[in-house]
Amino acid sequence: MNVAGADRNRRLITAGAGTALALVMGLALLAGFRLATQIRSSITALQTASELQTYPSVLTQQLTALRQRLETREYTGQAHEELAGTVARFNSDIRRLTKRSDGQSPQLQDAARMWQAYRPVLAPILAFSGEPYIDTDSGSSLSDGGKMYYGDVRQAQLLAKQNVGRLHRLLTAVTDSLEEQTSGAAARLRELLSGGVLAALVLAAAALYLQLTRARHERVAREAQEQTRDILKTVREGFFLLDADYRIGTVWSEALTHIFGRSDFAGLSFEKLLEDRVPPGTLATAVKYIKLLWGDRAHENLMKSINPLGQLEISMDNGRGGKETRYLQFDFHRVVGPKGGVKHVLCSVGDITSNVLLAKELQEAQENANAQVDMMVGMLHVDPLQLGSFLDTTETGLRLINAILKEPARTDAEFRKKLGGLFRELHSIKGEASALNLMSIAHRVHHLEDTVGELKKKAELSGNDFLPMVLKLDELLAHLRGVREMATRLTALKPGAGSTAEPAAAPSRPTGAHTVRRSGEDLSPILQALAEKLAKDHRKSFRLSLSGLADVPAAYLATVKDCVIQMLRNSAVHGIEPSEARRVQAKADVGAVRVDFRRSSEGYELMFEDDGAGISPQLLKDAAVRKNIITAAEAASMDTRTAMALVFRPGFSTQDEVTMDAGRGVGMDVVARTVYGLGGKIGVSTNPGRFTRFKIVLPPAGEARSGERADRMSGPQGLPPGMASGVA
């Protein structure tokens, strides 16, 4: 219902009816006043006429009485006076009647004319004065004057007697006419008064009706207002209208106050509402979108589909002096005015944070479930012995990390040294996990590395900064326990489980810092699997040839594995070129990576070689300058050999972007440190565009320094002394 329109109509009707009734009443009163005046005049005339009606006979009687007195010589003074009075009243009354504008009836005119005829006859009588008698001895007799007087009286009496009937009838007719006039006017007045009363009743009824209608409308409007207020108070979404200047109107739902933590919305521009809460780019897009809503270029559906604020991440005060991220959903609807065209835009905004977080949780749970399945599938392809070995080694590694975290440290340098140690250990674990395709572990470790990376960027470090690490470490340990449990179950399912002398079904938990390994453990499947994965991940094509790895003594197994994994990653990311690039250089499409382990005069020798792009000393120097490892001046004065040694520096990487396999700058320094820790040597030789070759020399197994993993966490920060490098 159009309340405003109905209200306007009601007011118009009220005013019209009121005016009409007032006019009617006014006219009725005016007419009534005139009629009343007329009636009053008629009544006066009627009284006059009634009196006049009696005069002819009175006059006749008085003339007769006067004549008799004259004849009997009685005193005539009083009779004369009475006659004179009657004539005077007759004159006066008939003049008054004839003066009335509405009293000119023919009878009155006839009566007036007849009265005129009386005048000359009566005039000498009225003019007589003196004594009409003469007293003599014989008695009184008429004097001369008296005789004339008597004669006049007798003549007048005769005239009066003659005309009394007619004059009386005429005057009676005048009276009747006046009576008729008066009663007619009275009847009209009655009608008028009845009409007036009726009009007054109608007016009163109309006023009552309008009052009732108005009260009803007011009640309806009040109820509507209350309902609107209740809706706006109760609804969970924030509602408001935007005007053509993109400003919020004067009415909004209470939820808006809770959503935005403010209440001064009236007149606030939409831009101001979101300012400082969303990134500038998002704000600009939002403002553009709002402007588009006022145009008619796009349909409602299209505008809805391109709404950039359907899920808006917004930064809000959390009431404790900090910020929190919330997600808001804005919807916009055009409000079209009566003449077409957008009058307002209705905005609804809801806090969908819990929905979004739930969706994220669901997605994470889904991803976790998928990862579990992937891992289970992956684990089915992993040799139980390798898996057990990995889990043992990783747990040992994590214990080492725990030990590092617990190491007392006060200075920033000590904290940074801790970070370096953590980084290298985590990187090593990640490499092994990737090699075994245990990506759920690799990803978790990658995230831990991210945390360490963030800490490294901090200007100042304190013990509290390491607390998040501890939590994540706990989570990783819990995950490892889950993996171990799953491995146990899987192994139990595998045919032949438990038939071997040393079942892998229950990989033993390490009892100390070291794990006793079986000699001759075959690293080939892990490395081949890793090579395959790296080739796929980095879209490279290369073949990995392994030889002599079955002869790796147990003491060096982990070291050789870690080193080869790291060098394999380097080859996949930096060394081997894409097939197209290789073709241009007249190389075989498929690259070659060769790993050879053998006994030597010094103990053992591990050779790792790829036929990739080689290492450019200049590129190394550029990258080192970019990473602030050396200064530009140092780079300029650095010889090739020293430049090549940069690959063994902690934090060095030629890659700027961090990925699962490269870019963190831990890798070759881990290899070098491990080798050095065992009392070995490492060297690199390269021919840019042709090959890169790492040669690691390890002492005989019995002479190796104890605690291989622990050792790689310690040692000087500079170049390991047993290192050689060069460019072929």
Added chain:
Amino acid sequence: MIGSQKNGSGVRRSLRLLIVDDSNIMRRRIERSQQFEELEVVGTAANGIEALEIFHKTDPDMVTMDLTMPQMDGIECISKLVQLKPAVRILVISALADKATAVEAMERGANGFLNKPFTDRQLNEAIAELMS
């Protein structure tokens, strides 16, 4: 309905459509999939500059516009087309799914937005909406 006016001889005039996309396959797909008899494909262009040249020659009523193209991208091309002919109706067909790009295109003067990949039905619905 725009463009479906009759000329002096009373013959119904077709709506002229220009297809702009850097992918030949996509251009052919749009041309083949649209099912409107009153639409006449008057040209196809592989980039913004080519689109402007063909636009000058054929004066189309409607344009389907890719956004990511070499030489002159779709957003810039939309601005120029709208300057040349404000009444032209432009349907953006792009793989850029973010809302900000869509809003930007609409602000420059596009009238519709369709994400790649799309079905024939979605294409025809988007064109129908553009024609209404």
